[in-house]
Amino acid sequence: MDLVREAEVVVIGGGAHGASATYHLARAGRSVALIEKRTIASASSGASGGIIRCHYSNPAMVRLAHRAAEWWPGLADELGHPVDYVNNGLIVAVAGAADAAHLERAVRMQQRVGVTTQVIAPEEIEHWIPGFVTEGLQLAAYEAEAGYADPYAASTAFAAKARELGAQVYTETTVTGLVMSGSRVTGVETNRGTIRTATVVNCAGPWADRIAAMAGIDLPVRPGLLQMVAFHPRYDGWTRGSPTWLDLTTMTYCRPDASGAMLAGGGLAENAAIDSEAVDPDAAPPRPPVAFEAEIHENLVRRCPWAARAARLRAWSGPDGNSPDFHLVFGPVPGVAGYLQIVGGSGNSFKLAPATGEALAEYVTSGTSTYLDLDAFSVTRFAEGRPFRGGYQMHIVG
Numbered sequence: 001m002d003l004v005r006e007a008e009v010v011v012i013g014g015g016a017h018g019a020s021a022t023y024h025l026a027r028a029g030r031s032v033a034l035i036e037k038r039t040i041a042s043a044s045s046g047a048s049g050g051i052i053r054c055h056y057s058n059p060a061m062v063r064l065a066h067r068a069a070e071w072w073p074g075l076a077d078e079l080g081h082p083v084d085y086v087n088n089g090l091i092v093a094v095a096g097a098a099d100a101a102h103l104e105r106a107v108r109m110q111q112r113v114g115v116t117t118q119v120i121a122p123e124e125i126e127h128w129i130p131g132f133v134t135e136g137l138q139l140a141a142y143e144a145e146a147g148y149a150d151p152y153a154a155s156t157a158f159a160a161k162a163r164e165l166g167a168q169v170y171t172e173t174t175v176t177g178l179v180m181s182g183s184r185v186t187g188v189e190t191n192r193g194t195i196r197t198a199t200v201v202n203c204a205g206p207w208a209d210r211i212a213a214m215a216g217i218d219l220p221v222r223p224g225l226l227q228m229v230a231f232h233p234r235y236d237g238w239t240r241g242s243p244t245w246l247d248l249t250t251m252t253y254c255r256p257d258a259s260g261a262m263l264a265g266g267g268l269a270e271n272a273a274i275d276s277e278a279v280d281p282d283a284a285p286p287r288p289p290v291a292f293e294a295e296i297h298e299n300l301v302r303r304c305p306w307a308a309r310a311a312r313l314r315a316w317s318g319p320d321g322n323s324p325d326f327h328l329v330f331g332p333v334p335g336v337a338g339y340l341q342i343v344g345g346s347g348n349s350f351k352l353a354p355a356t357g358e359a360l361a362e363y364v365t366s367g368t369s370t371y372l373d374l375d376a377f378s379v380t381r382f383a384e385g386r387p388f389r390g391g392y393q394m395h396i397v398g
Ligand SMILES: Cc1cc2nc3c(=O)[nH]c(=O)nc-3n(C[C@H](O)[C@H](O)[C@H](O)COP(=O)(O)OP(=O)(O)OC[C@H]3O[C@@H](n4cnc5c(N)ncnc54)[C@H](O)[C@@H]3O)c2cc1C
Pocket: 012, 013, 014, 015, 016, 017, 018, 035, 036, 037, 038, 039, 040, 041, 042, 043, 044, 045, 046, 047, 048, 049, 050, 051, 052, 151, 173, 174, 175, 176, 203, 204, 205, 206, 207, 225, 226, 227, 228, 265, 316, 317, 318, 319, 320, 342, 343, 344, 345, 346, 347, 348, 349, 350, 351, 352
């Protein structure tokens, strides 16, 4: 298939954000081309844990996550393709006075935004997860409308529907440069030719800084690595509808998948290393080390003793682009016309994709955004000393 010569918008990167942006732009009637150097969801999005939650510490983030959460239950119908969404709920459990106080404040703020969430006593967790051990826990939150989806299915569903609406989706096509006229982007160069455009959207995930550099932008987003491991629980009290749980004492999270497996990740070691490792996103993601799998299994057994019998199914790692405050970066960059970005997913942005694509299309159309706070998510927050401040020590929780 030959490349189009011109498009109103060119989206770079076919992960969850790029595919969603392409869909929403096509839905808004824009001519749009998506350029993906491998296949859809072949990087961070394909490796994602797929957890969908609104439990964050900052109102701007909660509003965006809440908007995305409104999309998820009806997304498969909207797109006409499966996304394997399951509404299973989320439990966040903490120890210590500081985290407990923060959790209470965060839940109250989330309730004000409209999230269905409540503070619960740790002993109540057993209502959802039989045999859950609460030793050392002080407080917990239960978010009823949280869920999970299949990140590969969701990303490909966005891309497929975008194509049906007239978007040009080019896979195995690499962006090699941006055509600039002074400080304005006027085109996108690929290994298959050049597309003229007035607007380019950088959705290149772990490669986002490289695409930004093509426009002369020094983007403070660096590739990092996250890992997950899946277990067969060998226990019929854990099902596809069991809630995702996040134990902040060990920074470990676990959710079911559609087959009833336990998908788990996090851990103290990963959290400590998350912004110190130099990761090459072009290299094949390494197999997680044995120590990671052992740490996560131990942390699962600590809360769910029945998981001692669980059998390991598979383990994997995947890259993501980390921003300095581990929150998404969205929108224009001052001084560079025709350049927009949805970058810095920081290990927690898959859930946001339905809303980031919507916000991007709205911004392209009207220069505004109803659900996404453009100031809060702007890259200028770093230079201006107003980064997001996460409330917990676990970076990806936010
Ligand atoms: C193990 C793991 C677990 C996670 N768990 C969760 C979770 O439970 N919940 C959650 O919300 N988030 C989670 N995340 C984070 C989430 O998956 C990411 O933040 C999100 O998927 C990022 O999507 P993206 O579209 O920005 O990037 P990507 O999916 O990485 O897409 C970027 C795309 O750009 C393409 N590209 C790069 N350079 C070029 C070029 N020059 N030309 C053309 N194409 C190019 C790449 O090939 C790639 O496909 C997790 C991430 C990982 C790795």
